[in-house]
Amino acid sequence: MPEKTEKNMEKKMPYYNRELSWMDFNARVLEEAMKKENPLMERLRFLAITGSNLDEFFMVRVAGVKAQVNSGYKPKETLDLSPQELLRELEEKAHRFMERQYSCLHRSILPALEKSGIRFLPVEEMDQAQKDYISAYFEQVLFPVLTPLAVDGSRPFPLLANKSLNIAVCLESREDKEAEKKFAIVQVPAILPRFLELPAQEGRAFALLEDVIMAHLDVLFELHRIDAACPFRVTRDSDLEIDEEAEDFMSEVKKSIKKRKRGKPVRLELLQKCGKAIRGFLIDMLKIKKNEIYQLPGPLDLTFFSKFAGIKGCEDMCFKPITPAPPAGFWGYDDVFEAIRDKDRMVHHPYESFDCVVKFIEQAAEDQDVLAIKQTLYRVSGNSPIIAALIRAAENGKQVTVLVELKARFDEENNINWAQKLEKAGCHVIYGLHGLKTHCKIALVVRREEEGIRRYLHLGTGNYNDSTAKIYTDVGLFTCNPQYGSDASSLFNVITGYSRPPEYQHFAVAPHGLRGFFRQRIRQETENARQGLPCGITAKVNSLVDQEIIGLLYEASGAGVPVRLIVRGICCLIPGLEGVSENIQVISIVGQLLEHSRIFRFENGGDPLVYMGSADWMPRNLDRRVELVFPIEDPDLKERAFGILDTLLGDNTNARVMRPDTSYVHVSRRGKAAFSSQLSFHREAQEKIKALQKVEHDSPLIPIHSAEEAGS
16 A cells, blocks of 8 residues: 655655646647647547547546535545535636637638538538438438437436437427427437538538438428427546446446446537427436536537548548558567567557467467466457467467456447357356456467477557557567566466465566555655766656555655656646655557557666556555556567667657646757657667668678588
8 A cells, every 4th residue: 555755744745636647648649639730630530539538437437526516525635635625626626628629610610621621511501402411421321220209298308329420309299389389309310420421512521410310300290390400419427437346247247238228317418599499308317417408519529530530542641551560579580479479569559460469379379389378458459469369379279378358348238259268169257256357468488399388478568459559559569588478477377266375586566566666766866866877757647546656756856857748637746846756757659550569667776677567656556456567578578678769758749748737738859859659669660671672782792612512
């Protein structure tokens, strides 16, 4: 458990609230949507990401704060806001943020699209050919799918799925004008594309699905006159509560997933032009508070722009793709195991292809000398080649053990499906550990060789997901170091059995040893500074929340340790405060790819150490998850890891620096040329392969001088 540092106990430690910090991160993503130098479709994509991020934030974090308010919870720590204060700030900040989202869309992106010949047309601006087109589409495609739901005394308000887009309709009787108004709901079918391309004489024109439906509501309600209609969207509390004591854990997770779809509403999105009657009806039916209503210019649910940004014919409005190169470390090897036996290999995704990770498991599945494969899976793709290989391995008679984490938020259903398929194939499947999420990224292959049993390992910072590996930056290490292999076997024994957590030779593992490991390493740098020895801490994480780690970093700064932090998202540490954190620098990199790797460098008195792994500096990673941090010991790979950190710290294109007032500003170029770390890594990977190809192409042909040489 966290210890109180001396500085912590002397006075209140500067600590920025995590929820407010998260909203600042989403604001940095929104800045990318506003940047005119970014390609137009990529700006739309960034805007869609802010919408998706905000959905999850409301479903989990805002819902959690509301639950604290309702239960009367008071925070134990004095560092944080009360739930009531926080909720007020979050709602104010969310309203302002959504105003900025739509300002970006309507004032900047849509006019720029129009200049490029792309328009979203409301029905009233369509020509006759376009109106005929949407009428035919409604009649042939939409009408058979739609189900109008009346709401009255005998038909209650429907249970609307979380995040689904719906249309509320206010109806008047055609026969009795004095009759009370009636209401109905029409769900916009999520199974159909949200946008429809129309015939156009010039440029390209699109219509939104909800506009097409609203233009034809009279077909659905023939006995009534349409008084008003308005799209709306409900976001629900989706933080799962799972009874881990349940006998059938998988059934318990399935039940909880169903509850998520019907959780308590935490946000209602409406169009600004929504009439009073419909607004009042929805407030009454959903039991929603006024401060939970967000009235917007529209369209609702900006996430659909992510798909729109990929429409054919607009490739010149997108980033040049960062195409993965074959990993230089495996160049010239057909046999993955031979390459790893010769030397430890490091792969940097997506600059270098994830295919080598897939090949590692695929080759193990087919290799007759492989006896066993053990692997952890947290998030995998919908059509995972790694799972297909594990299934083949089991069918080939190998001992296959897979830990599938059923509690991976919003991936539970996908993981349940894969777990069942693995079990059917004969794999031994474990569904996580009681009270803990298994978040470490490790694959162990046990192989019988002439010298005896050898263990091959892949250790990573990211998930075994071939889809996200194309857009998330991560690092992986392949090794057959016997001591690493011994640690890996011990870790799997803890995960699969009742083994006591061992003293690992190289690994630092949560929940029992990782907090202590980081505590010791940071304190060592502090002590080195006091003794005048070389010192310094460089860390790249997704989030920095843990109060003890922050306190220790403040102490290190006070002792003179230079601390350089690359924190993509939430950062509760405040840098640059006099007497507290003047030796700490924090940057956040938000760009074409999502920064995901976790890397830690400690100067260690002049003999620098570097570690990588799955853990962020958050209480959940240090105390409530199975996490793995491992050292990079091969001298060449250590230098490469140091180079990765230096390149990231040199970014002046996608990097923003955090100021003492918690705001972020772009890193100053001060006359320097623009430098993007992501594009630099991409160029480096491509150049390495070109150089290897050139060497291979230019290799001299050596003539055979004797019969002995010919036969050798």
